[in-house]
Amino acid sequence: MTVLIAGLIIFIAVHLLPSMPMTRQRLQKQVGAGPxxxxxxxxxxxxxxxxxxxxxxxxxxPMTVYTLPLWxxxxxxxxxxxxxxxxxxxxxxxxxAAAVKHPMxxxxxxxxxxxxxxxxxxxxxxxxxxxxxxxxFDRISLKKRDAAVAIAGPNATRNDIISIVGGVAxxxxxxxxxxxxxxxxxxx
Numbered sequence: 001m002t003v004l005i006a007g008l009i010i011f012i013a014v015h016l017l018p019s020m021p022m023t024r025q026r027l028q029k030q031v032g033a034g035p036x037x038x039x040x041x042x043x044x045x046x047x048x049x050x051x052x053x054x055x056x057x058x059x060x061x062p063m064t065v066y067t068l069p070l071w072x073x074x075x076x077x078x079x080x081x082x083x084x085x086x087x088x089x090x091x092x093x094x095x096x097a098a099a100v101k102h103p104m105x106x107x108x109x110x111x112x113x114x115x116x117x118x119x120x121x122x123x124x125x126x127x128x129x130x131x132x133x134x135x136x137f138d139r140i141s142l143k144k145r146d147a148a149v150a151i152a153g154p155n156a157t158r159n160d161i162i163s164i165v166g167g168v169a170x171x172x173x174x175x176x177x178x179x180x181x182x183x184x185x186x187x188x
Contacts, residue, residue, distance in 0.1 A: 001054070001057075001058055001122070001123065001126070002054070003050055003053055003054030003057055004050070004051060004054025004055050004057070004058055004123055004126060004127065005054070005126065006050050006054070007047050007048065007049070007050025007051035007052075007053070007054050008047070008051060008126065008127070008130045009047075010043060010046060010047030010050060011044060011047030011048055011050075011051055012047075012130060012134050013047075014040055014043045014044050014047060015044065015134065015138075016134075016137075016138075017040070018141075019137070019138060019141035019142075019145070021145065024036075051127065054123075055123055055127055056184075058121070058122070058123030059121075059123065059184075062121040062122075062123065063121055063122045063123075064120055064121050065120050065121060065122055065125060066120035067120055068117060068118065068120065072117040072118060073117075073118055075114075075117060076114045076115070076117050076118050077175075077187075079110050079111075079113065079114035079117075080111070080114050080171065080175075081167065081168065081171050082107075082110055083107045083110050083111045083114065084107075084167040084168075084170050084171045084174070085163050085164055085167035085168075085171075086100065086103040086104070086106055086107035086110070087103070087104060087107050087167075088162070088163035088164075088166050088167045088170070089103040089150070089159070089160075089163045090103045090104040090107070090150075092159040092162055092163050093150040093151065093152065093153060093156075093159060094152055094153075094155070094156040094157065094158075094159035094160035094163060095152045095156045095157070095160055096160050096163060097150035097151075097152070097159075098150050098151050098152040098156070100150075101150060102139065102142060102150065103150060105135055105138055105139055105142070106135075108131055108134075108135045109131075109132055109135035109136065109139075111128075111131070112128040112129070112131040112132035112135065113128075113132060115127075115128045116128045116129065116132070175187040175188070
């Protein structure tokens with residue numbers, strides 16, 4: 001559990017830097033914009049690697065906190081489809097992205113909630129609960145920072161169609177083939 005917690009602390013801490021503009025600007029000024037981005041990425045990848053490793057270790061001896069009814073899996077399936085579409089909207093902003101303002105951040109929060117509906121171990125609560133808490137904090141922080149939001153461009157309808165159709169395709173591929181391979185747990 002220590003590895004998972006360390007990974008979460010590192011990953012989330014580095015992602016909190018944008019919510020502290022003065023600190024971020026000072027760091028960028030000290031090391032330069034390019035090295036700052038490189039260091040940011042390196043630390044984020046290290047934190048992510050620790051999360052993956054720690055979560056894998058925790059699954060060897062899980063401590064169950066709760067078990068929810070199986071029918072919640074159906075809600076999770078629908079929520080995860082929405083997550084994939086929102087992630088597609090992050091790269092192809094359309095009317096959906098403009099409506100939700102921060103599609104990736106919303107996707108992270110929905111992903112966390114969806115997984116808390118079907119996973120009830122201590123490690124699950126740490127992992128998904130931490131990402132949910134970070135998502136809520138970051139959304140509040142973005143409102144206070146008056147950060148840029150997604151806007152619908154001239155290709156908004158086309159982008160929405162690509163996001164929806166592509167999202168359904170990626171979702172199908174992920175739940176059928178990739179989730180068991182990458183996560184080690186079959187969806188069905």
